[in-house]
Amino acid sequence: MKKFIDTKLEGFKLRYADESDTALILDFIKELAIYEKMLDQVVATEEGLRNSLFCKKAAEVIIGEYEGKPVGFALFFHNFSTFLGQAGLYLEDLYVKPEMRGKGMGKIMLAFLAGLALERNCGRLEWWVLDWNEPSIRFYKKLGAVPMDEWTVYRVTGDNLKVLGEKF
Template sequence: MKELIDTRLEDFKLRFAEKEDVTLILDFIKELAEYEGLLSEVVATEKVLEESLFHRKSAEVIIGEYQGKPVGFALFFHNFSTFLGKEGIYLEDLYIKPEMRGKGLGGIILSFLAKLAVERNCERFEWWCLDWNEPSIKFYKKLGATPMDQWTVYRVHDEALENLAKKF
């Protein structure tokens, strides 16, 4: 039986995802990607997610259930700060179904992850947000999150990744 974690909202429970949740996780990823206008970029498969999440344990997933039905998820993993010499938690994705937004569910998940970071002796809890996503930016700032305006994210992927690897 799946272990449910009580939250401050009686009808909202959290739980760590299990292997049987791979289809649900992929569905949430696709819903999030569609919201962000990036559905065409999703190439993850159930097999890849199962391998990454439950065999290699590259990341963890929290499922949010409202009245027993899955309504959102958060995918996160540990990163490391060389300056602090300690781990942090990096939130890759947070998604709540549109019809469930405005009930405080996302805030509860973020609060749970912050609690998890404290329990795991992490120094940071961080994530990225698309610049155009004003509702999320306002929400995050309301929670006390501060944007890292002095940093720019760089990415090497596809052919550029292959070319860089060949230079070794």
């Protein structure tokens, strides 16, 4: 039986995902990718997610349910700040179904993660947001989040990752 965490919003509960949620998590990832106009970049599979999330425990997921139905998720994992000398929580994805937005569910999920970061003695909670996503940017700023404008994200993937890794 799944263990639910009550929230201050009537009918809205959180719970940690388990292996039986793998297909749901992939569905949420695809819905988020559609919103972000990046569906063509999703190559994740149920098998890969199951292995990464529930066997290797590379990340954790919370599911938000409203009146017993899944309406959102957050996928997160620990990172580390050498400057702080502490772990942090990195929020990879936060998604609430469009018809459920504006009810405070995203804020509750972020507040839960902030509390979890404090409980785990993390120095910070951080995430990325697409530059064009003004609704999310306004939402995050309203919660006290600060953009890290002076940093640029770099990424090596695919063939370039392979080439670089083979140089060692």
